[in-house]
Structures are given as C-alpha cells and as structure tokens.
Amino acid sequence: MNDLDMDFLVGADSDDGRSPRGSRAGRGRRRKRRRNKGGFLAPLLAVIILVGGLGGGGYYGYTWLRDAMTVEDYTGQGTGKVLVEIKQGQSSAAIGQTLEEQGVVKSARAFTDAAEAAGKSASFQPGVYELRKQMSGAAAVELLDPSKQMVDRVTLKEGLRLSDTLVTLAKATGKPLKEFQQAAKDAEALGLPSYAKGRLEGYAFPATYDITPKMSAADILTAMVDRFNQTAEKERLVAGAKEMGRTPHEIMTIASIVQAEAGNVDDMGKIARVIYNRLKVDQKLEMDSTIFYALNKYGIAASNADIESDSPYNTYRRLGLPPGPIANPGDHAIQAALNPTEGDWRWFVTTDPERGITKFVSTEDDFLKIKAEFERNQGQQRQGNG
Structure with missing residues (x-):
C-alpha cells in the first residue's frame, strides 16, 4: 500500500496550510482519530459476527435455549x-x-x-x-x-396376649403370620429392654397404629416396643419398680395380671394391692388368668382339672409371681402396679361379670360369701340362657 492510500485511510492532513504530517500537533490528532476509529469498529464487528451467526449456528442456539426453557411433562392421569x-x-x-x-x-x-x-x-x-x-x-x-396416604389403622386392645396380637396384625396387614412370629423372637432387633428377658409378651404395647404397606413385620413390632419404651419412661417404670422393691419385669408381670383380672379401670389399683398383700405373706396368688394363659384358653373361673396343671404359670400350685407377663397391659394397669390402692384386701371375686362388679374382702369367711354370690349369679345366668 502506497503513502497516498495510507493517508486516505488514516485521514492524513493535507498540505494546504494545515499541520504537516510530521508535526507534533498532527501526530496528536492522528492518534486521537485512530482511537476513535477503533472504538467504532469493535462494536460494528461484533454486530456483523452476530448477524452472520444468526444465519447459521445462532438458530441452533435459539432452539437450544427454547428447549431448555420448556419443562418435560406427561399429560393425563397415567x-x-x-x-x-x-x-x-x-x-x-x-x-x-x-x-x-x-x-x-x-x-x-x-x-x-x-x-x-x-x-x-x-x-x-x-x-x-x-x-x-x-x-x-x-x-x-x-x-x-x-x-x-396408604395406611392400615390397627387397634390392639389392652390385655391382648401376644399370640392374639400377632394374629390380629397378620389379618389386618395381609402379611403371613409366620413373619410376625419369627420377628417376635428377635429381641435385640426389636429394641426390647434387657429386663424383658428376651420375651415380647407384655412389651408389645396396646394402642392404635398406622401401618404402611412398606413396613415389615419387624418394623411393626419394633414400633410397638418403641411405644412401650416411651410409656415406661413416662411412668418411671425402672425407678418406680425399685421403690416398690421389685424389678421392672415383675412390675410388668403384675400389671399383666391386673389387666387380665380387672373388669374396669377403677378396680385395677385394688387388684394390684391384693397381689402385693398375698406376696407379702407368702400366700399363693391363685389367679385364674395365669392358668388360662398356661393352657392357652379363656374363661371366667378355672376348673378343678385346670388347677392340676403343672405349668409355672399355675399360681394355684406355685408361690410367687409367674415367670413373666401373661398379656400386654396398658398404661392404666402399669400405673396400678406401680401405685396400688391402699387396703388390706387379700381376696376379690367378680361377682357379676356381665356388669363388671368386683368385690374385695380381707377375710376368708367373707371370701366364701362373695364366691357363693358369684356362683348364684352364674346359675341364674345359665338358667336365663337355657
């Protein structure tokens, strides 16, 4: 490129009386013009590139941006x-x-x-x-x-034996009974307290449970043990048992008998007191509920044949408490075992089972009287049913 062309491009000064190209002022103006010219060319070049891009790759960029802003979704209910x-x-x-x-x-x-x-x-x-x-x-x-939510709401009654509890759970959830029976044997997995001696009976707390389809038999039983542990802490079971001179396991055993024998909540404290009074004087408990548990049956009064059982749960033949709970007691029965009503009763008879009337006495003579009352009521009931 010759000097004339260069002068034209950079806007060189003419020779008609203006500053010569080599002068300082001329050089200053030329530098200024070069800066101004470059500032204009840069955005112009960007616009040219952008316009050119839109003609090719820019379209694909727009498509990508549009797709990125569109959320993928199905339609309908599935x-x-x-x-x-x-x-x-x-x-x-x-x-x-x-x-x-x-x-x-x-x-x-x-x-x-x-x-x-x-x-x-x-x-x-x-x-x-x-x-x-x-x-x-x-x-x-x-x-x-x-x-x-998908839940099965299952209510387990107070005083329900473990065997019946497992059957109830199997029917309510549709899970095999064997799964519950197997899970009940794993005391460590269920979180049973050490004083339970590895047995779930008495510690599957009766309450209403919401059971989801994804819960296993072990999950359900663990929830019941958790609920027991919460109740035990609330009722101060360990400390209360110590104050009563008993172990927590013995308190739960007493509570289970109270639950099985009581016709209503008001009688629970008195029944607990009868148990303590008999234990104190080494009198056999003679509780029908413990024999029925041993024989895996239910009833109101044990027969002479029932009393002949050699089970350790037969409190007609053995002194003291049975080896463990005979059912799963609720919080009222646990409270009664920890806080028995004051009294000197050593016998009680539910004289009118239909109305849940139980009488408590302190002497054997009085016991024979309320027992006779029970038998009369039973005879009248059988005649009425006949």
Missing part, C-alpha cells in the same frame, strides 16, 4: 400402580427426583413447578402413596395429598 414413599424432611425437589426415577413423572421439574403452582411445595407429608406411571406433574401433586 396408568398402572406405583407405591411411592415420602420420607420425613424430604423437599419437593427430592420428592420430584424420586417420582422421576420411579417413572411417575417425566421430569422432577414438572412436579416441582406443579407443586409451586398449587401452593403445596411445603405441605407434603411423610407416608406411602399410590400413584401411577407417566402422570402429569399436576396429577401427581393431587395424589400426594396427606388424606390419601
């Missing part, structure tokens, strides 16, 4: 059945990820967006829910309502 468990403390994002992994929603984002739109991002409750494959995010949010 098909089939999927059990989904929401765990304690899970965020909506974590729940969405679980749903995506199980094929319920197309993307976790579809679920979280639907949850946010419904104002339910922070309202999901732990539990097991039945959903479907390939649901829309909005449909999944609707089925995760707390009222739609």
